[in-house]
Amino acid sequence: MNPEEFKNALEDKGITVTEKQMKQFDQYLKLLQEWNEKINLTAITEKEEVYLKHFYDSITAGLYVNFNNGVQSLCDVGAGAGFPSIPLKIIFPQLEVTIVDSLNKRIQFLTLLAKTLELDGVHFYHDRAETFGQNKQFRESFDFVTARAVARMSVLAELCLPLVKKDGLFIALKASNTQEEMDEGKKAIATLGGKFREEFVFELPHEAGERHIVLIDKKKETPKKFPRKPGTPNKNPL
Numbered sequence: 103m104n105p106e107e108f109k110n111a112l113e114d115k116g117i118t119v120t121e122k123q124m125k126q127f128d129q130y131l132k133l134l135q136e137w138n139e140k141i142n143l144t145a146i147t148e149k150e151e152v153y154l155k156h157f158y159d160s161i162t163a164g165l166y167v168n169f170n171n172g173v174q175s176l177c178d179v180g181a182g183a184g185f186p187s188i189p190l191k192i193i194f195p196q197l198e199v200t201i202v203d204s205l206n207k208r209i210q211f212l213t214l215l216a217k218t219l220e221l222d223g224v225h226f227y228h229d230r231a232e233t234f235g236q237n238k239q240f241r242e243s244f245d246f247v248t249a250r251a252v253a254r255m256s257v258l259a260e261l262c263l264p265l266v267k268k269d270g271l272f273i274a275l276k277a278s279n280t281q282e283e284m285d286e287g288k289k290a291i292a293t294l295g296g297k298f299r300e301e302f303v304f305e306l307p308h309e310a311g312e313r314h315i316v317l318i319d320k321k322k323e324t325p326k327k328f329p330r331k332p333g334t335p336n337k338n339p340l
Contacts, residue, residue: 103154103308111158111307115165117193126192126219127157133215134183141207143183154310160186161193163248163273166302166315169194174245177202177265179231179258184212186250186275191221198223200244202234232329235264242267242323250275255287255316256339260329263294266320272296276314284316290340295322 103111105128109119131152138147146155163169163186169176173196178187181201191199201224203209209228216224227234234240247262247270255274262272276283280301291298299317306313329335 103150103158105153107307108153108158112161112193117161117164119193123192127153127189129218130157130184130188130192130215133211133218137211138183141211143208143211154306154308156183156185157189159275159306159313160189160250162304162306162313163275163315164190164193166300166317167246167271167273169197169246172196173198175200175243176246176248177240177244179234179247179249179262179265180204180253181212181250182208184215186248188212188215188219188221188224190248191224192219195221196223198225200225200227200240202227202229202231204228204230230332231261232332232335235261235329240265242320245270246273247271248273248275251277253336254339255280255283256290257335259287259290259294259296259318260335260340263291263296263318263320264324264329266296268295268320268323270320271299272318272320274314274316274318276316277311278314279312280314280316286339291318293325293340294328295320295324297321 175198177200187199206228209226212226247266249258266272296318299319302315
């Protein structure tokens with residue numbers, strides 16, 4: 103998917119992309135390629151692959167969730183090289199974005215990226231999701247929390263749902279069939295105050311594979327003991 107195809111594919115879905123935004127994506131690609139030689143940010147670095155499997159893939163969340171409803175806050179857990187939150191921020195600039203990642207070098211990359219792209223309202227924290235979710239400043243404070251293919255749903259729920267405010271939304275972007283994960287994760291989602299809303303399944307253009315977007319509403323406050331200590335959710339999922 104070249105930049106022109108990227109722009110057209112989004113416009114076909116009703117998302118207008120300005121020249122300024124196209125320039126931001128071009129700068130993003132170049133910085134990603136440059137930094138990827140120093141630190142391992144992504145296995146996908148070829149231009150057309152990045153536009154399809156990182157940029158377009160990230161923005162698909164905006165096809166199923168309304169990010170245009172005034173100023174809303176979004177926390178991206180384990181964003182790595184900034185996916186999905188930075189492409190979403192470029193397209194929906196009014197979003198207030200917070201990224202938490204456990205590797206400081208990735209935070210350094212993202213800080214430089216935000217400066218290069220002249221993005222306002224973007225905040226970066228070097229922390230584990232488990233400790234970040236227990237921080238009173240951030241706990242249950244976000245309209246949206248996103249995670250893209252970082253762990254199984256039972257684990258993701260414990261890392262993400264504590265950060266979602268009551269009546270907010272947890273958005274999980276997945277590459278594989280999620281039915282088994284959802285069955286396994288039901289108990290965790292309920293325990294943490296979430297309720298499954300809907301799952302969207304679609305094909306990426308250019309036969310780049312199936313994608314799943316799972317929406318989970320936050321119905322109740324998360325019990326104070328969650329998330330548990332760093333490493334525990336992964337070792338011993340709910």
